[in-house]
Amino acid sequence: MLNRKDIVSTFSTNGIKRHLAVDTLGFPFFTHCTKANLSDDKGLIEMLTKNIGYFQSKPVNTPKITILLDHGYHTEYLREELEKVYPQIMTKIRFELSAKPSKQEKKDQGKSGFVPVAARWVIERSNAWMERCKILVKNFERTLANATAKVNLCLIRLMVKRLAAPSKISNGFYRPLA
Numbered sequence: 001m002l003n004r005k006d007i008v009s010t011f012s013t014n015g016i017k018r019h020l021a022v023d024t025l026g027f028p029f030f031t032h033c034t035k036a037n038l039s040d041d042k043g044l045i046e047m048l049t050k051n052i053g054y055f056q057s058k059p060v061n062t063p064k065i066t067i068l069l070d071h072g073y074h075t076e077y078l079r080e081e082l083e084k085v086y087p088q089i090m091t092k093i094r095f096e097l098s099a100k101p102s103k104q105e106k107k108d109q110g111k112s113g114f115v116p117v118a119a120r121w122v123i124e125r126s127n128a129w130m131e132r133c134k135i136l137v138k139n140f141e142r143t144l145a146n147a148t149a150k151v152n153l154c155l156i157r158l159m160v161k162r163l164a165a166p167s168k169i170s171n172g173f174y175r176p177l178a
Contacts, residue, residue, distance in 0.1 A: 019033070028152075030048070067093055067095050130154050132154075133150075
């Protein structure tokens with residue numbers, strides 16, 4: 001967990017944005033829901049501020065956590081705002097914009113149009129896993145706290161299913177838990 005690369009994403013559904021930070025395996029690190037009209041930068045600041053205790057308790061002599069962002073985020077603005085909340089935060093984290101293949105790189109690979117970026121697919125896969133939960137398809141929640149709780153429940157369900165060992169049936173065959 002020391003040299004973790006976290007990836008941040010925003011996904012909007014019916015008036016809310018779901019902010020999700022995951023590790024390199026796609027498992028959730030932080031979640032947060034905001035109003036859809038809030039910018040991605042401000043949503044990320046809210047999410048990290050809400051979980052500032054994690055960064056405050058992290059020892060300074062450990063490697064920085066790299067937070068990988070897409071090009072919709074403004075790293076200088078994020079630094080300034082987060083340092084207002086916790087001045088030493090930049091000694092514990094760093095922001096990195098995900099690389100986009102250039103037109104020349106696409107041409108060299110023989111590809112055109114949309115070319116997926118490997119690091120970004122970690123968060124997209126996590127969003128796809130999360131969207132399998134039917135309760136998240138349409139937002140009926142009146143509060144952002146309830147929406148965040150539903151996101152967390154879906155992610156907990158996902159992790160429990162992956163951790164659960166298959167049960168043994170009396171005839172000797174294994175079947176996964178439902």
